[in-house]
Amino acid sequence: MALPNEPRQFRTLFVSDLHLGSKAARTDMFLDFLKRNDAETYYLVGDIVDGWRLKRMWHWPQSHNDVVQKLLRKARKGARIVYVPGNHDEFLREFPGQHFGGVEVRRNDVHTTADGRKFLVMHGDEFDIVVRNARLLAYLGDWAYDAAIALNLVFNKVRRRLGFPYWSFSSWAKLKVKNAVSFIGAFEEALALEAKRRGCEGVICGHIHHAEISTFRGVEYVNTGDWVESCTAVGEHFDGTLELIRWADVLRDEHAETVVHRLPAARSMADRRRHEAA
Incomplete structure (x- = not known):
């Protein structure tokens, strides 16, 4: 068990969709996450660098x-880092099996957990019909998504000024759109079936910016989420269990605890003032 000032230790950490190169990337929160969580193996499950926006x-x-330097430093200290490119950093798909500064590039991978389960690891854009068959439409959708993220940034800037922690308005709004919910369901089904076809018990992916751990037709579906909206990751513990880490929620809970701890002191000061006035 980690001491209060030491990082939490995991066997494996899975992250995706940082979108470095985009103004929407929450690098502040991701750097804080890397500082306070450590692992033997890191999987970067695509769209780490946003080549489209760059x-x-x-x-x-x-x-x-x-962020890049922090990850390379972890590699130098002995951590294994596997980079599985996505559609936004697809230029790296030309280098399967190559190593860059201790980072290993793989088109996809099969990860075996501590308890012996096999998980197919892939970004998931291969099963997004828009990305595969209508690239122009995908780019147009990307511009519309940029607009939603820009609104999210303004929304959270106002929240910070009012003393409230981060909350993803764009992620909440997306789940209120019926077509988006339908697409997410179809994506989950396609990825789960592909994992089953390849003889795996589960799949770990990213791409759709919707973090989730669930079971579909006996196949475990794990989506790492993103670091643009929800700020999430998936950690594998040393017994093989998987944990969905919602870092924005962790920071929100810490913020709430800080406020609660301040209240007794504030009341005590008020009591002293009333006593002095009496």
Whole structure:
């Protein structure tokens, strides 16, 4: 068990959809996550770098470079890092089996958990009909998504000024759209069936920015979520169990605890003032 100031230890951590190169990337929260969580193996499950946005406009602040350096530092310290590219960083699919600074690139992979279960690890865009068959439509959808994320940034800037923690308005809104919910269900079914076809007990993916651990027709479906909206990851413990980590919720709970701890002191000060006035 980790001490209060030490990172939580995992056998494996799975993250996806950081979208480095995008103004919407929550690098502040991801760097905090990396600082306070450690693992023997890290899977980067696609869309870590957002090549689509970088082609349109170069955006690479120091915080994005800090993420890359932090991951490379973990590799130098002995962690295994496997990069499974997605559609936004598909340029890396040209280098399967290559190593860059200790980071191993794989088109997809099969991960065996500590309790012997096999999970197919892939980004998942291969099963997104829009990405596969209508690339122009995919780009148009990406621009619309940028607009929703921009609104989310403004929304959370106001929340911070009012003293409230991060909350994803865009993620909440997406789940209220019937067509989006239907698409998520079809995506989950396709990925689960592909894992079963390949003889795996489960699948670990990203792509749709909707974190979830569930079971579909006897196949475990695990989506790592993203670090643009929900700020989520999946951790494998040393007994093989999988945990969905909602980092925004962790920070929100810590914020609430801090407020609660301040209240007794504030009341005590008020009591002293009333006593002095009497």
